[in-house]
Amino acid sequence: MLSPQTAFGMERMVLAILASLYGLAFIFYSPPKTKRKRTFKLIGLGIHILALAGSSFLLVLRMISTTLMTGHLPFVTGYETLLLLGWCFSFVFLVTAWRKPAFGFGRAAAVLSWGTVLTALILHIVALKLVIPRYPLPVLGSIVFEPHVIAGFLAYACFAMAFFPALTSLLVKKETRPVHRAVAEFYIWPGIILFTLALALGSYNSMRIWGAWWIPASKMAFAVATWGIFTLALVSRRAKRTSGAFPWLVILGFAVMIFTYVGTNKGLHDFM
Amino acid sequence: MSRSKISYPSELWICTIAAGLVLLLGLGIGSLFAGFFTSPVFCVWLGLLAASLIGLISYRVLAGPRKFLHSTGSKRKCLQWQDLTNYLGGGIVSLGILTICGAAAWSFFSRHQEMPVTEGETRLVDPKSTDSLFLFRIAPVFFPGSASAKTYQTLVKYFSNDEQKVDTIGINDPLRTGSLKVYLVGQGISEDSIYLYFTLRLPQGDTIRYEFPAETADYVDNPYFPFLIWLEDFTIDSTHIWPNPAVPEVTVNLRWRDMLVASERLRAPDSLLVGEYTLFFHGFLMRRTANFIVVRDRSWIAALAGASLVFVGLAGGMVVRISKDYGGRGA
Numbered sequence: 001m002l003s004p005q006t007a008f009g010m011e012r013m014v015l016a017i018l019a020s021l022y023g024l025a026f027i028f029y030s031p032p033k034t035k036r037k038r039t040f041k042l043i044g045l046g047i048h049i050l051a052l053a054g055s056s057f058l059l060v061l062r063m064i065s066t067t068l069m070t071g072h073l074p075f076v077t078g079y080e081t082l083l084l085l086g087w088c089f090s091f092v093f094l095v096t097a098w099r100k101p102a103f104g105f106g107r108a109a110a111v112l113s114w115g116t117v118l119t120a121l122i123l124h125i126v127a128l129k130l131v132i133p134r135y136p137l138p139v140l141g142s143i144v145f146e147p148h149v150i151a152g153f154l155a156y157a158c159f160a161m162a163f164f165p166a167l168t169s170l171l172v173k174k175e176t177r178p179v180h181r182a183v184a185e186f187y188i189w190p191g192i193i194l195f196t197l198a199l200a201l202g203s204y205n206s207m208r209i210w211g212a213w214w215i216p217a218s219k220m221a222f223a224v225a226t227w228g229i230f231t232l233a234l235v236s237r238r239a240k241r242t243s244g245a246f247p248w249l250v251i252l253g254f255a256v257m258i259f260t261y262v263g264t265n266k267g268l269h270d271f272m
Numbered sequence: 273m274s275r276s277k278i279s280y281p282s283e284l285w286i287c288t289i290a291a292g293l294v295l296l297l298g299l300g301i302g303s304l305f306a307g308f309f310t311s312p313v314f315c316v317w318l319g320l321l322a323a324s325l326i327g328l329i330s331y332r333v334l335a336g337p338r339k340f341l342h343s344t345g346s347k348r349k350c351l352q353w354q355d356l357t358n359y360l361g362g363g364i365v366s367l368g369i370l371t372i373c374g375a376a377a378w379s380f381f382s383r384h385q386e387m388p389v390t391e392g393e394t395r396l397v398d399p400k401s402t403d404s405l406f407l408f409r410i411a412p413v414f415f416p417g418s419a420s421a422k423t424y425q426t427l428v429k430y431f432s433n434d435e436q437k438v439d440t441i442g443i444n445d446p447l448r449t450g451s452l453k454v455y456l457v458g459q460g461i462s463e464d465s466i467y468l469y470f471t472l473r474l475p476q477g478d479t480i481r482y483e484f485p486a487e488t489a490d491y492v493d494n495p496y497f498p499f500l501i502w503l504e505d506f507t508i509d510s511t512h513i514w515p516n517p518a519v520p521e522v523t524v525n526l527r528w529r530d531m532l533v534a535s536e537r538l539r540a541p542d543s544l545l546v547g548e549y550t551l552f553f554h555g556f557l558m559r560r561t562a563n564f565i566v567v568r569d570r571s572w573i574a575a576l577a578g579a580s581l582v583f584v585g586l587a588g589g590m591v592v593r594i595s596k597d598y599g600g601r602g603a
Contacts, residue, residue: 069415070415134420135415135418135420135422138421138422138423138424138443138444139443139444141422141423141443141444142444185593186593189586189589189590189593190590192586193583193586193587193590196579196582196583196586197583199579200576200579200583203572203575203579207572208444208446209443209444209455209457210455210457210565211384211446211453211455211565211567211569212379212384212567212569213375213379213571213572213575214376214379214575216314218300218301218304221296221297221299221300222297222300224296225293225296225297225300228289228292228293228296229293231289231365231586232286232289232290232293234589235286235289235362236286238358242286245286256297263304264300264304266304
C-alpha cells in the first residue's frame with residue numbers, strides 16, 4: 001500500500017504521462033488522408049482507453065493522499081475538480097463511442113481531457129500550494145456533497161461533448177447538419193438529467209447546512225441558467241421555426257457552463 | 273376556434289423561458305457585484321416567470337398534442353405514443369418549473385432569522401413564544417492528528433413551554449423542535465463577547481471567578497466578600513485586540529458600608545489586596561459566539577415535488593429520443 005506522501009509525489013509523473021497519452025490519442029483520431037484511416041482511429045481509441053485507465057489511477061492516487069487523511073473524496077479544490085473533469089470527458093465519450101456518429105468526436109474528448117490534465121500539470125509545477133491535499137471545510141462534510149459533484153461534472157462532460165458537434169454543424173454541408181445536431185442532442189439528454197440531479201442534490205446539501213434549498217448566490221443563478229439554456233436547446237430543436245437556434249443555444253450553454261465553473265467561485269463556493 | 277388555427281406552443285415556450293433566462297443571467301451577473309437576489313427584483317423575476325408558465329401551460333392544454341406525419345408517402349398526420357409522451361413530458365416539465373417558482377417564492381417569505389449567541393448567553397428563539405436557547409459551549413472537532421476543524425459542535429439548553437432539554441447543534445446537524453430548525457452556520461469572536469476577567473481569593477483559599485462585559489457598570493456583590501466592588505467606565509473595542517492585544521487597565525472601587533475604602537487603577541496582571549482578600553485582574557477573556565439561523569420553512573416539500581416533476585418529464589423526453597433512435601425514425 002502506498003503512503004499518502006508517495007501517492008502525492010507520483011501525481012506529477014502520472015499527469016505528464018497522461019498529457020502525452022491524450023495528446024497521442026488526439027493525433028491518432030485525426031489521421032491524414034490514407035486508406036488506413038479506420039486503423040488509425042482504432043489505435044487512437046486504444047490509447048484513449050489506456051489514458052482513461054491512467055486517469056482512474058490518478059484519481060486513486062489522489063484518494064490515497066487525501067481520502068485516507070480526510071475521509072472525503074478529493075473533489076473539493078480547483079485542482080481536484082480538474083482531475084475529475086478530465087476523467088469525466090473521456091469516460092462519457094468512451095461509454096457512448098459505440099454509436100457511430102458519436103465516435104467521430106473522439107478527438108474532442110481527447111483534446112478536452114488533454115486540456116484539463118495539462119492545466120492540472122501546470123498547476124502542479126507552478127502553484128504547488130494550490131495542489132497539496134488539504135482538509136475540506138466543515139460545511140463540505142455532508143454525505144450528498146460528493147454525489148452532487150460527480151453528477152454535476154458528468155453533466156458538464158456531456159454538455160462539453162455536445163458543444164463540438166453543435167459547433168461543427170454550423171461549418172459542415174447542409175446535408176450532414178442533422179447528423180451533427182443529432183449527436184449534440186444525444187449528449188444533451190443524459191447531461192440535462194444528470195444536471196437536474198446535481199442541482200437537486202446541491203439544493204439538498206444547502207438545506208442541510210444553511211436551512212435553505214435556494215441560496216441567492218451567483219453560482220446557483222448561473223447553474224440554473226445553464227440548465228435552462230440546454231433545456232431550451234432541446235425544445236428548440238423540435239420546434240419548426242426555431243430549430244436553427246439549436247447549435248447557437250448549445251454554444252451559449254457551453255460558454256455559460258465554463259463561466260459557472262471558473263467565474264463564480266466566490267461566496268459560498270470560494271473553497272474551489 | 274378550430275384546432276388547426278392554434279399553432280404549436282413550442283415557440284411560445286422558448287420565448288418565455290428565454291426571457292426568464294436572460295433576466296436570470298442578469299441577476300447572476302448582478303449578484304457577482306452586489307446582493308441582487310435580496311432585492312424585490314428576484315420576486316419580480318419569479319412572478320414574471322410563473323405568470324408566463326401559467327399562461328403557457330393553459331395554452332398547451334387548449335392546443336392539445338401535435339400530430340405528425342409518421343411514414344413517408346402518407347398524407348395523414350397521426351398521434352403516436354412518442355408524440356403523446358413528448359406533449360405530456362413538456363407539460364410536466366413546465367408544471368415542475370412552475371412548482372419550483374412557487375416554492376422559491378414561499379421560501380423567500382419564510383422565516384430565516386440570524387441569531388448570534390455568545391457562550392453563557394440565552395436568546396429568545398421565537399418572539400411569538402417563550403422558546404429560548406442557552407449556549408453552554410462551542411467546541412471544534414478536529415481531524416485526527418491535525419489542527420484543522422472537521423466540524424464545530426455546540427452544547428445548548430433549549431427551553432420550551434416549561435420543558436428544557438440539553439442537546440447539541442453542529443454544522444450539518446440542526447436542532448429540530450416543532451416546526452422550527454436551528455442551524456449552526458458559523459462561529460467566531462465578536463466585540464461584545466470580550467470580558468474583563470477577575471478572580472477573588474477568599475481568606476480560606478477558595479477562588480471565585482468574575483467576568484465583566486465591557487461597557488457595563490457591573491459589580492461584585494458576594495455574601496462571602498464583605499466589600500462591594502465596581503468598575504469605572506471602561507470600553508473595549510477591536511483596537512484592544514488587533515493587531516496586538518493591549519494590556520487592559522481598569523479602575524476598581526471598593527466600598528464597605530457606604531464608605532469608599534479603596535480606588536485603584538489595575539493593569540493586568542495586577543492584584544489588589546484588601547485585608548485577607550486578594551482580587552486578581554487577569555486581563556481579557558474572549559468567549560466564542562455561535563451564529564445560528566432559525567428556520568421555519570417547509571417550501572422544500574414543494575421544491576422537491578417540482579424537481580421530481582421536472583425529472584420525470586425530462587426522463588420521458590429521453591425515452592422518446594432513445595426509442596426514435598432505435599425505432600428507425602432517425603434524428
